[in-house]
Amino acid sequence: MSDFVNGFWGIFISVVAVGGVVWCLWLLYTQRRWLSTKPASGQVEDTGHVWDGDLTELNNPVPTWWTWMYLLACVFALGYLFFMPGLGSYKGQLGYSSTEEVARHQAKMAEAVRPIYARFETMTVPQVAGDPSAREMGQRLFLNTCAQCHGSDAKGGPSFPNLTDGDWLYGGSPEVIMETITKGRHGVMPPWKAAIDAKTAGDIAQYVRSLSGLTSDDIRVFRGKREFANFCVACHGVDGKGNQLLGAPNLTDDVWLYGSSEASIVKTILDGRDNRMPAHEHILSPEQIKILTAWVWGLSNKPEAAAQAAATTAGNPPAVSTAAK
Numbered sequence: 001m002s003d004f005v006n007g008f009w010g011i012f013i014s015v016v017a018v019g020g021v022v023w024c025l026w027l028l029y030t031q032r033r034w035l036s037t038k039p040a041s042g043q044v045e046d047t048g049h050v051w052d053g054d055l056t057e058l059n060n061p062v063p064t065w066w067t068w069m070y071l072l073a074c075v076f077a078l079g080y081l082f083f084m085p086g087l088g089s090y091k092g093q094l095g096y097s098s099t100e101e102v103a104r105h106q107a108k109m110a111e112a113v114r115p116i117y118a119r120f121e122t123m124t125v126p127q128v129a130g131d132p133s134a135r136e137m138g139q140r141l142f143l144n145t146c147a148q149c150h151g152s153d154a155k156g157g158p159s160f161p162n163l164t165d166g167d168w169l170y171g172g173s174p175e176v177i178m179e180t181i182t183k184g185r186h187g188v189m190p191p192w193k194a195a196i197d198a199k200t201a202g203d204i205a206q207y208v209r210s211l212s213g214l215t216s217d218d219i220r221v222f223r224g225k226r227e228f229a230n231f232c233v234a235c236h237g238v239d240g241k242g243n244q245l246l247g248a249p250n251l252t253d254d255v256w257l258y259g260s261s262e263a264s265i266v267k268t269i270l271d272g273r274d275n276r277m278p279a280h281e282h283i284l285s286p287e288q289i290k291i292l293t294a295w296v297w298g299l300s301n302k303p304e305a306a307a308q309a310a311a312t313t314a315g316n317p318p319a320v321s322t323a324a325k
């Protein structure tokens with residue numbers, strides 16, 4: 001397989017690779033010719049460098065074994081370039097591909113770990129969440145692939161949602177969590193700088209704070225409420241409780257992605273926010289995603305109790321999170 005953007009680079013690499021070997025051979029040839037023109041006196045020529053009065057540097061011809069080694073190295077290089085893919089887009093006579101080798105190794109690994117995951121295949125997510133060994137695996141997977149953003153305790157931080165509080169941007173059912181991990185998420189709050197001035201944004205921020213029962217200025221809340229109805233309800237809802245289909249947060253629960261200060265809310269309104277959770281479908285296998293889904297779901301649900309409930313209604317995983325909203 002060739003990753004070159006155009007044919008030029010393939011040719012460039014070939015010329016450099018073959019040219020390098022040819023240059024080595026040329027060097028050997030010219031140097032030997034020069035050495036064989038040394039005086040016939042039998043005396044070894046010296047370079048004219050003398051140290052400490054009597055230490056001279058001789059100019060002996062290179063030993064025969066060295067010459068052979070040098071030649072063999074050149075032959076090996078040419079042979080390698082003939083059999084292996086080393087010349088631009090040329091695939092080599094043996095057709096070796098490191099991509100295929102990696103794929104072979106990965107398939108072997110997947111085969112080796114299949115029995116470990118097989119047990120969870122027929123289980124529902126709440127049942128997996130109730131399994132102690134699945135929880136251990138889930139935690140390890142989380143620490144490896146998710147903790148750098150969501151924190152090792154999964155409690156998140158500014159712009160990274162807390163996954164333990166039962167409050168969800170997109171929803172906390174096993175299906176939605178699985179979709180979040182598999183496909184990723186892109187939360188976009190549009191900037192309002194063009195339509196809203198800083199003072200009005202401050203009033204709206206006061207109203208948003210009042211929705212969570214935080215201290216606020218009544219007169220500004222009154223003005224802000226009117227503007228909120230104009231600009232914000234389309235996504236955050238008339239009651240400010242958000243919309244999980246859009247990832248628009250509930251603004252009434254005092255849970256904040258960016259902080260509850262007036263300055264932070266004003267910044268969100270004026271500049272907007274653009275937040276991304278990367279897709280993991282190419283990083284994790286479906287089995288690993290299921291175990292992670294169960295682990296994350298278990299952070300804000302009671303897995304054991306749910307596992308029993310799910311066992312009695314086998315095949316019908318509960319679709320509603322127990323999160324108090």
Ligand code: HEC
Nearest residue numbers: 145146149161168169170171180185186187247275276277
């Ligand atoms: C590069 C950083 C990053 C990594 C790695 C990452 N996430 Fe996220 N995750 C985010 C961001 C940012 C959001 C919020 C997206 C938004 O605001 O739209 C998010 C959102 C989520 C949500 C939705 C939360 C809600 O309230 O609906 C879940 C669930 C989640 N992540 C789980 C995971 C899991 C499990 C992993 C590991 C496989 C993971 N994340 C890895 C950054 C990350």
Ligand code: HEC
Nearest residue numbers: 187188189231232235247248249256257258259268273275
């Ligand atoms: C087009 C839909 C949309 C509109 C309109 C909109 N928002 Fe948002 N808003 C979002 C989304 C989506 C997010 C989440 C961004 C993220 O994931 O980082 C968000 C985030 C926020 C946050 C951050 C909440 C937190 O937890 O820190 C605040 C505050 C906010 N919006 C207030 C407003 C206000 C006030 C208005 C009206 C001026 C408004 N939004 C209009 C979609 C919208």
